[in-house]
Amino acid sequence: MNRVEAYDKVTGRAKYAYEYGVGEVAYAHLVQSTIARGRIRSIDPGQALAMPGVIAVLSSDDPPELGSLDDAELALLQSRAIAYRGQIVAVVVAETPEIARAAERAVRVEYDAEPHDVLLRPDHPGLYPPEKVNPGLPTDTERGDVAGGLADAAVTVDATYTTPTQHNNPMEPHAALAVWADGGLTLYDSSQGVSAERATAAKVLGLPPERVRVISRHVGGGFGSKGTIRPHAVAAALAARATGRPVKIAVTRQQMFEVTGYRTPTIQRLRLGADADGRLTAIAHDVVEQTSTIVEFAEQTATPTRVMYATPALRTTHRLLRLDLPTPSWMRAPGECPGMYALESAMDELAVAAGIDPIELRVMNEPLTEPESGLPFSSRNLVACLREGARRFGWERRDPEPGIRLDGRWLVGTGVASSTYPARRMASRATATAEDGGFIVRIAAADIGTGARTALTRIAAQTLGTSTERVRVEIGDSALPQASLAGGSMGTASWGSAVVKACEAMLKNGAVGSADTTEDVEADSGFARHAFGAQFAEVRVDIDTGELRVPRLLGVFAAGRIIDDSLARSQFIGGMTMGMGMALMEETVVDEEFGDFLNHDLAQYHVAACADVLDIDAVWIEEEDPYLNPMGSKGIGEIGIVGTAAAIANAVYHATGRRIRDLPITPDKLVS
């Protein structure tokens, strides 16, 4: 089966948020702060308003009425205080996008600037422990005698790894169209979850939820940045309310760097101790990361270390620093992605220090139960992934000696790392009806490129015992039965559970079936549920220029039942490709002088391009897990990016003998 929307996507018919046509539309453009901290002294929209075609300038001179100010990133134009450079200070509305953009530059904003603080440092006096880390997990954990375990160890590793600020940069910039009618709002937005967005939009705008409808049928990628409503959508709604016109807004690629979230930089100290055989005696994973001064976002970076390896002593901590920068947010595998880069690099260092094969080291430290909680795993096939990957990759031929394989101008090396990601689900509703000789399944799910529509079609067809051609799945509209968002790799598990239940109800009662999985999900306990994987990388490093190429990348995953082979492979490969970008090039640099970020576009924020990707492949092993959901599936949207950077960094060490502990591994670091 091809993707349900494949024809629409290759012919240009698939409509994304900005592309809905309505009459009388006006165009909004954001005006952003040019200082990093301080107050707005005055806003003069006179010159902008005098331009032909300018309809309105909204600002804190006349703060628009809002229903809730709880989320300071969404409480637009309410305060004169500036929390970061690039914060929204006004919204211009005009007849055409060209006029709106020209008028943006004509709005005069004067500021009283104050000194700003934008640099994350591990010795900053402002570091503090947040109450919880996302999504509600303990900030710190400690079990056993970590100091003793490290002191008694025959082999130890004590290393600090850093990951830079990274930006999601989905190819479709965030965009929205807001239309008011009869006191209600319809928002066409690029969203990973229309039900949650409707709830938040209603709250922020002071409307009952039933007066808001959010439509998001196709989404040009999100990777977390569209997981919550962003200020542009609120701006469009306010501009439309103020002008009495439908309003469209497109966040520019440059603006996305400030107003659509990013992955916090991290500074991670890893201490591992092991006995002479390589059995772990202690792990300590201490994380320093940032948030803004107006919203607390606490990335769960050390949490995968609570899951991975057996050890009698385990400590994880998170410390946060509030900086005069935009608020960090969700980016593909938040927590696991940066955390596993550090843990899996440290495991490689331990293997080298102990003289043990890195795969054997991991196998030796395979836990029987989840290390932190003591819960049994619903299923855990990390070892099978490592073994299968080793076989396919030709690992047994590997000489562990670093820096000795020269092929022409290239130093060649290979590396391995583990992957993991939680397998969770959230409550959702769905309906299934028999109509027109076929079946229609309705659920407010989202397809952000994952293939959700297609996967749900398969799931429904299988439950109904019919062919996929006879099933139509409607998603992407908050008027449909309420569903959880496309995030945390929970989409298919959450929506699929509701779809199966609705289809079963329909089979039982005839024409209509509806389902709500709240109780089923509440009963999910008693097990640690995670997907696992192993990633293998081969790298080549030019001896003079430090040019780094990745000729081979292989991922082997254990993620429960795979619902659609083609979609799954695309998800895994896509995640690994992004992981390669993380390893080699992705980095947003903070502008210490002016605040905000120095690189603001795709010319300076490099993501992997076609020429960077040589041979990336993903396979999976059969995994039966009866404790997950009716499909027996684990989420696969994020695990592909977890571990890739470590596998590549470990391969770079093997190739060159140099351990680069600060991502990205750019040529300058290899030649210096």
Added chain:
Amino acid sequence: MAEITVRVNGTEHSLIVDTRLSLLDLLRERLGLTGSKKGCDHGQCGACTVLIDGRRSNACLALAVTCDGLDVTTVEGLGDGDGGLHPLQAAFIEHDAFQCGYCTPGQLCSAAGMLTEPGPSAVTEDLMEDPPLTPAEIRERMSGNLCRCGAYVNIVTAIEGVRR
């Protein structure tokens, strides 16, 4: 304001345009052809790639006024006109060469233009040669089209199939 005439997917359009209007916004905002995508508006991503007089170009970097008298093909005009797909479109579906689909119209137009471009590229060994489109040549020549979903492996396979 200026008056121009452009042929888009075989249909002639005469319009008065703001001289700041890009070809991309002309297509998307004025003609309702939203198949061409805007990923950056700065010539950095390739999502807006169209064929201008048969050559692939970034529509966001072309001002509409400079397209007076030119012939533009967008993703909507790649097929045979009767709803039949261009071989590249069919190959992209077959090989799952996209996920979110936002880069796809640009990838398709770019690939269609690339297949007819003669001459060597940066990865061609012998610069006097017109090399066969190996995967390495395809990857090099398609690197102006970013795909954040990371569908490159499948994109190259899809294009390779059509080249043969």
